[in-house]
Amino acid sequence: NLYCPAQTTRRVEFFAARGALDIESVGGIVADKLVERGLVKEPLDLFELKIEPVAKLNLGTEEAPRVFGEKNATKAMNAIERARTLPLSRWLYALAIPDVGKTTATQLTRFHDTIQDVADSQLLRDILEYHQRREHKESAKEIAERLIKSGFAKPSKSKAGKDGIVTEVGPAVAQSVLDFFASATGRKILRRMKELGIEPKSEKVSAKKAAALPLAEKTFVLTGTLPLMTREEATEKIEALGGHVTGSVSKKTDYVLAGAEPGSKFDKAKEMGVKIIDEAGFRKML
CATH class of the missing domain: 1.10.150.20 (5' to 3' exonuclease, C-terminal subdomain)
Structure with missing residues (x-):
């Protein structure tokens, strides 16, 4: 049920989360109260909010009120406005x-x-x-050639996938x-x-340009805590330069980016002979 208040709150929180549209201050109890008050019935309603009703939100109880306030409301509204300009991938x-x-x-x-x-x-x-x-x-070959030409696929290198493609x-x-x-x-x-006039910016690149990116076709796995950047920031840098980030180490992994207190992925990488780099080594690749 998309209109169940609890589910609506979760959808709003996901929509506004840091890794999504990064709408500061709209999460947790704020999202809950926005839905409870009927100000938001679906995530895109955030873009039609006005400062005054948001500022008046009571995040506490009737007995112990805790008003959101104009300063916090302004901060939230500015973050909502910024979200309009975020890249298409985030949307x-x-x-x-x-x-x-x-x-x-x-x-x-x-x-x-x-x-x-x-x-x-x-x-x-x-x-x-x-x-x-x-x-x-014959018909599959024609489609495959079209996908390869667009850069959305490449010929399979595996024996099992002979004459096939990887998309x-x-x-x-x-x-x-x-x-x-x-x-x-x-x-x-x-x-x-x-x-609402929301037109997320494209990150489209030509097949030739994509192939020329520094980390093109490189697969990374992240583990541990990096000293100067979050995993999310590292992932964004890798993907912006043509690389991929996966959740587990395999024979297809090119690098394991390891920080402090790495987990079992670090041990598996050592066992499999996958190259392990730290943040300093990673920054040299950028």
């Missing part, structure tokens, strides 16, 4: 599309100019069609994204974003 992640995490959101936005382009993506449709037609070699995202993600934007919820989000 795709904030919308909580099934199967779309931060890395996938970044991959998608490198090949699409606008959120409407993602919703109508021929690349995602081609991925689905390719997997449906794999037994029909930026798989068919499950492609289907999930297309289904989301074709749904009543997805269509409403696109319509409201247009009405």
